[in-house]
Amino acid sequence: MSTRIRLTDVTKDYGLAVPAVDNVSLTIEPGEFMTLLGPSGSGKTTTLNLIAGFETLTAGTIAFDDADVSTLPPHKRNLGMLFQNYALFPHMTVAQNVAYPLRERKVPKPDITRRVAEVLDLVQLTGRDGHYPSQLSGGQQQRVALARAIVFGPAALLLDEPLGALDRNLRGVLQAEIHRIHQEVGTTFVFVTHDQEEAMNLSDRIALFNNGKIEQVGTPEALYQRPETLFTARFLGDSNVFPLDKPFDGKAVWEDSVWAVDPGTVAAPTASALVVRPEDMRLSTSSVPGTNSVGATVRAVEYMGAYRTVVLALGRSGLTGRARLGPEDTAIAAGQTVVASWPVARQRLVLS
Amino acid sequence: MADPPQRRIPSPQWLLVLPALALLAVILLVPLGRSLTYSVDAPAWTLDHYTALFTDGVTLTVLARTALTATIVTIVAVLLGYPYAYLMTRVGPRLRGLLMVIVLVPFWTSVMARNFAWIIILQRGGPVNSFFKLFGWDLVLYESVAGVTIAMSQVLLPFMVLPLFSALSGIDRRLLLAARGLGSHPITAFWKIYWPLSRGGVVAGLILVFTLSLGFYVTPALVGSPQQSLVAQLLGQRTTQLLDFPGASALGILVLVVSLALVSWANRFGGTISAIGVAASTPTNAPTKDRP
Structure with missing residues (x-):
């Protein structure tokens, strides 16, 4: 049958x-x-x-x-x-x-x-x-x-x-x-x-x-x-995408800062972008040990009902990114300067 | 607080049809009523003019010839028109426009021009005659029922193609894909799906062409022979030459009744009249036949 x-x-x-x-x-x-x-x-x-x-x-x-x-x-x-x-x-x-x-x-x-x-x-x-x-x-x-x-x-x-x-x-x-x-x-x-x-x-x-x-x-x-390419990461769900300064060669570098990499999260040896899901992004006032992080400015907070989406300007270049906050996180407001961080195991290095 | 009772104000839209209704009343209903009274009332109330139609030995022959001609014309029109209309639904918009123009050219051409053209084509020494002479056959279609049939088929073809095109373009071709996916050979899919859905358009075309053929006057008068006249010529003869108005009226009423009977019979095959305009695309026109 x-x-x-x-x-x-x-x-x-x-x-x-x-x-x-x-x-x-x-x-x-x-x-x-x-x-x-x-x-x-x-x-x-x-x-x-x-x-x-x-x-x-x-x-x-x-x-x-x-x-x-x-x-x-x-x-x-x-x-x-x-x-x-x-x-x-x-x-x-x-x-x-x-x-x-x-x-x-x-x-x-x-x-x-x-x-x-x-x-x-x-x-x-x-x-x-x-x-x-x-x-x-x-x-x-x-x-x-x-x-x-x-x-x-x-x-x-x-x-x-x-x-x-x-x-x-x-x-x-x-x-x-x-x-x-x-x-x-x-x-x-x-x-x-x-x-x-x-x-x-x-x-x-x-x-x-x-x-x-x-x-x-x-x-x-x-x-x-575990998306392998940027297209997959973007098509399924939202992603924060950091285009690396140069293709991954054992080191992942974005805006001159070197990030920790878990070998299990590298989709291909020549991966050239690092992606992080919004729900894996944490916002705090100082960097958290055991995570990768980047400075960010809060541009807007969008109320979505079950959660809030925080629109961020990431790093020096002000790359647009998103973090997802639970309904209880009401302290974040537009204009604030924060540190956006994510567990090293939750990031993904993909081909772009 | 309860709403005040709504007063039904008659919609003024019906006023829009008043001019047309008035015109119809003057040019259709009045003469029709006059014909009706003529046919039963000269000089006193009588049905003689009707019984004469069946006993004068001429009318029945002409009626039979007319019906046969109309039937052949209708069959020719549907055999030519269906594939043509089908093709129109399958080609791109430019070619479709061209095919449409070709259909409509007869409409835009003067009736006289068309019929005289047919005389030239069909007469002795014309192209058709010359062609068959090559094979040793001295065929002259001018002044024959066959010639009339050919010319009428050409003139009436648009009345078949247009309702058919309207019906066929309303058929969702994905139904054919679905049928093939469900195990139908393409030919089976056509007969079980496409053909039944196009039937409304076919019936509409059949009725239009057949009823118009019944009353066709100019083509038989010009292309045909007086010895083999059709009913419209007979009517013309009785009104203009014999001045037999009661007889002509009775004949006219008879043809009208036959036409109306045909239309109402065809209507049972699902929305014929509406099919002329809106095709079988409205699935609410589901046939009441064939229920299990």
Whole structure:
């Protein structure tokens, strides 16, 4: 039921300046929830369409388990697909929409009826069989699309920004729903989004795309805690970025001050930027032992509800940075001079 | 404190249709009513003019010929118009504009110019005749029902293409991707998804072309032969030459009733009249047929 999807040196070139997908290799494990994350134009959707067969490969191969599907047309790949616009057939009822892939597979009628009822129950739409898509809300339509995409037991489910058209609350509800259904059906899920929070919430692993290439693959935690490049550090969450005076050569130097480095936090020997998460920044009046620190001026304090964000001008150059304070830290005010410090183990040296 | 009861002030918007309604009343309803009275009231109340239509030996033949011609024209128009309208939805805006202009040129050309052009093309010694002569076939389409059919198809094609284009451009092509992803061969996806969604536009085009064909006058009169006239020529003959107003009125009413019957029958296939303007893009037009 669940399938390993293996992309080997996959390239899609439309003849533009840069290939849409540039020599990407990625293995998606059976039953895994893999998110292709990236800004628009990064190649994530093209990669999904290549897996689906809607686009043809310029180079490379795509295999499901051990079968090469590179040249197989979409209707023979046995994949479920969820679109942002739901793509429900407007002239068919909910039941007819969900039955569609089963009818195309010549499943006997009684089995169709049973499977449709089961899957509508799974997506909590029992009793809506006779409705037309236009009679349903956006969230309900996407549930129907989800039911239709999994009812035939596809080798994998491809989700192309399925929550993009929904409002924030509904998005949360459907995220939970997609997560639950992934747990229940155990199929391989390949999920495309540009929303990093969505990716972090749902994924077993994330493949972060940038300019047609995969920047980094790993668990959400690995990408957040141990980014290898500046792009990753910036795309997932906020970062304070110190561009080093010269590439790391055993010493990390910024504005002539040498910082302590934990070898475990160096992403590459030639790392050229040091990043610190805002929540790891501490503000005090004097430097704290066992930390790296830099002088800073408080520019503004932004109230965010659960926390406050302090906007800082760091070092001599006044580099913009951010620190996150709990609601009880009310002593900090704009205009103050402080020392911003962070544990050596919490910094990260990345390629820029 | 309770709100004072809302007084319903009639919206002044309906005033906007008054001029059109007045005009319609004068130029449509009055003559139509006059025709109706003519057809049953000359000299005294009678249905003779209607029964004559079925017994004079001419009218039925002409009606049958007209219906056949209209049917062929409609079929030709949909066979040519559907792929054309489909192509229009698939090309870029520049080419689409060009294709649209090509469709609209017949609208912008004088009726007389178009029909005389067809006479020149179809007459003995014209290009069509010369072409078939190369193969030893002395085919003259001028003054034939076939020639009339060809010319009418060209003239009426825009009435098929425009509602079809409107309907087809309202169809979300991602539905076809979805269908293919769900296991449909592209051809199956077309027949199960695209075709049913385009049906409203097809019916709209069929009705427009067919009803217009039924009443077509200039083309059959110029390109066709008097021996093989269509119903509009018969009407013209009865009003202008025979001055048989009751007979002409009865015939006119009959054609009108047939046309109205067709439109209302076609309406059952889902919003035909609205499909002419707004296409099948409104999914609330869900068909009531085919429910499980």
